[in-house]
Amino acid sequence: xxxxxxxxxxxxxxxxxxxxxxxxxxxxxxxxxxxxxxxxxxxxxxxxxxxxxxxxxxxxxxxxxxxxxxxxxxxxxxxxxxxx
Amino acid sequence: xxxxxxxxxxxxxxxxxxxxxxxxxxxxxxxxxxxxxxxxxxxxxxxxxxxxxxxxxxxxxxxxxxxxxxxxxxxxxxxxxxxxxxxxxxxxxxxxxxxxxxxxxxxxxxxxxxxxxxxxxxxxxxxxxxxxxxxxxxxxxxxxxxxxxxxxxxxxxxxxxxxxxxxxxxxxxxxxxxxxxxxxxxxxxxxxxxxxxxxxxxxxxxxxxxxxxxxxxxxxxxxxxxxxxxxxxxxxxxxxxxxxxxxxxxxxxxxxxxxxxxxxxxxxxxxxxxxxxxxxxxxxxxxxxxxxxxxxxxxxxxxxxxxxxxxxxxxxxxxxxxxxxxxxxxxxxxxxxxxxxxxxxxxxxxxxxxxxxxxxxxxxxxxxxxxxxxxxxxxxxxxxxxxxxxxxxxxxxxxxxxxxxxxxxxxxxxxxxxxxxxxxxxxxxxxxxxxxxxxxxxxxxxxxxxxxxxxxxxxxxxxxxxxxxxxxxxxxxxxxxxxxxxxxxxxxxxxxxxxxxxxxxxxxxxxxxxxxxxxxxxxxxxxxxxxxxxxxxxxxxxxxxxxxxxxxxxxxxxxxxxxxxxxxxxxxxxxxxxxxxxxxxxxxxxxxxxxxxxxxxxxxxxxxxxxxxxxx
Numbered sequence: 001x002x003x004x005x006x007x008x009x010x011x012x013x014x015x016x017x018x019x020x021x022x023x024x025x026x027x028x029x030x031x032x033x034x035x036x037x038x039x040x041x042x043x044x045x046x047x048x049x050x051x052x053x054x055x056x057x058x059x060x061x062x063x064x065x066x067x068x069x070x071x072x073x074x075x076x077x078x079x080x081x082x083x084x
Numbered sequence: 085x086x087x088x089x090x091x092x093x094x095x096x097x098x099x100x101x102x103x104x105x106x107x108x109x110x111x112x113x114x115x116x117x118x119x120x121x122x123x124x125x126x127x128x129x130x131x132x133x134x135x136x137x138x139x140x141x142x143x144x145x146x147x148x149x150x151x152x153x154x155x156x157x158x159x160x161x162x163x164x165x166x167x168x169x170x171x172x173x174x175x176x177x178x179x180x181x182x183x184x185x186x187x188x189x190x191x192x193x194x195x196x197x198x199x200x201x202x203x204x205x206x207x208x209x210x211x212x213x214x215x216x217x218x219x220x221x222x223x224x225x226x227x228x229x230x231x232x233x234x235x236x237x238x239x240x241x242x243x244x245x246x247x248x249x250x251x252x253x254x255x256x257x258x259x260x261x262x263x264x265x266x267x268x269x270x271x272x273x274x275x276x277x278x279x280x281x282x283x284x285x286x287x288x289x290x291x292x293x294x295x296x297x298x299x300x301x302x303x304x305x306x307x308x309x310x311x312x313x314x315x316x317x318x319x320x321x322x323x324x325x326x327x328x329x330x331x332x333x334x335x336x337x338x339x340x341x342x343x344x345x346x347x348x349x350x351x352x353x354x355x356x357x358x359x360x361x362x363x364x365x366x367x368x369x370x371x372x373x374x375x376x377x378x379x380x381x382x383x384x385x386x387x388x389x390x391x392x393x394x395x396x397x398x399x400x401x402x403x404x405x406x407x408x409x410x411x412x413x414x415x416x417x418x419x420x421x422x423x424x425x426x427x428x429x430x431x432x433x434x435x436x437x438x439x440x441x442x443x444x445x446x447x448x449x450x451x452x453x454x455x456x457x458x459x460x461x462x463x464x465x466x467x468x469x470x471x472x473x474x475x476x477x478x479x480x481x482x483x484x485x486x487x488x489x490x491x492x493x494x495x496x497x498x499x500x501x502x503x504x505x506x507x508x509x510x511x512x513x514x515x516x517x518x519x520x521x522x523x524x525x526x527x528x529x530x531x532x533x534x535x536x537x538x539x540x541x542x543x544x545x546x547x548x549x550x551x552x553x554x555x556x557x558x559x560x561x562x563x564x565x566x567x568x569x570x571x572x573x574x575x576x577x578x579x580x581x582x583x584x585x586x587x588x589x590x591x592x593x594x595x596x597x598x599x600x601x602x603x604x605x606x607x608x609x610x611x612x613x614x615x616x617x618x619x620x621x622x623x624x625x626x627x628x629x630x631x632x633x634x635x636x637x638x639x640x641x642x643x644x645x646x647x648x649x650x651x652x653x654x655x656x657x658x659x660x661x662x663x664x665x666x667x668x669x670x671x672x673x674x675x676x677x678x679x680x681x682x683x684x685x686x687x688x689x690x691x692x693x694x695x696x697x698x699x700x
Contacts, residue, residue: 054663
């Protein structure tokens, strides 16, 4: 199944090789959950502070375990960040 | 007691400098800096006065932790009645100036009247004098800083000054200190220039030694520093990426306003993001970001020092801008970039340099240009109005030309100096000004983040994110995550953030500590430094008292609940597309509850019961 992953800030080095800044087209098995994707990229729970699927928050580990990814979904992940 | 207990009253009309004892009753009730100076302002200034008349006063104030060993304890604020808004204004700045005031032995400087000729104030510990600044008038903030350092022959002298835009009456000019830090919002620098006060130069060697309980203080500040170092935001994220790390986050959640807030979401956001500032450029292989930097005593170091591509059109023939200088923070990058549709990192970095060099607020400037761009595209403004500038959204060339026009003080620059409210009024399109109480919005769309909309509407200095930064909770999950599009619980959230922020702004600390610190980290530091029992509860009560005294000043100035509102666009024009598709701000669902928990009437007036409870 084709989908997209975006890793930002200090997570950028975990991206596979590619041309775009933050975004990669990837293939995952059908039925993959958000949490499984996070673990595939060896991102710890502490690092996966902000997790969006198509711009919508998936906050708790429980929700991430239950949220099954679909074709063309975009998962965006940030470590703890702030500013203002 | 870490107050020096001394204030300096400078009567610019008479040309006198007089030392006075600090009112310790007020210090105990309002702590310092923002709170204490607001108390002095409300006691001494008619809220209905013309902000640019000699009747207004301008106060430069430190907090009790300014100049101490507390992390980030280098802050000072400028408090006055703001000319952009007509409301109470308090603009906070870092750098090294605040600590120098304190080391010279002063808690606060009160400027009153108006000098007949341009002057600057020279402070060397107890020695204070007004000196002629006739030769400084017409100079930029950077030139002024350089000249005063040459005059005083001491690199440790710290300088606050205004640039050319303030002298020309631009209503959103700031006070620049240490060349790259600014008390930037609401036009506090315009007030300073209206008094013919060009600069304050200070050297302090007395130290800040009057800590009330040194062992308790040291224990508290060391514990606080450990929390900052271990926290992922203050220990890693902010030093590496600065506040600019937010550009992609806020765009990602559908809350990045673009093109005069016509919509949320900017396709060029990643090109002007904190991550982009790290990328090597083609011409010389160097990134925009040269290094990070810190203010006095800061253990976070979020500041940005940047360079611009020497081959970029904005500076290719201007070697004076080829060196490293103060770089982009998130709010500036948004206003100068996304809100104008410009995704040229070098162009907006150059304009950010100009903001520091000539002392004007990048948020209000960017938003004013954005409003002008919308009027240009609607045909309300033409090249005849703009001095030939094709002022279209997304044009970096037009944007740079507009900034240079403002600095010149001539032609279309005079229109831009008005700010968006007066500019849009002048050309008959008041609905295109994205302001509250006449001040422009920062970088979060209140349609996509409900609580920040309520904070904007009720902020005492006009639209402002750092009066109650609920984005921390609604987006960033600090201290706990709340749902960005919900209104339930947001009045309580806004009040809590506003009151806590008022306390932090009055202590001498940087607000960014609160990404890691709670009030239980801050109160012990104040308690160690100051006499009396500074519990968490007392700190929060002081914060609430400060919020209310500011509100009372505004009410007495003529503001009412009719001014606690958002532009029609944000209430009625729904976001199109993206994760916040269909959202408008639902201010009406939140404001009545906010008034109720504040202890105000449904007209936004402070009840007698609340005044009594807070000893106003």
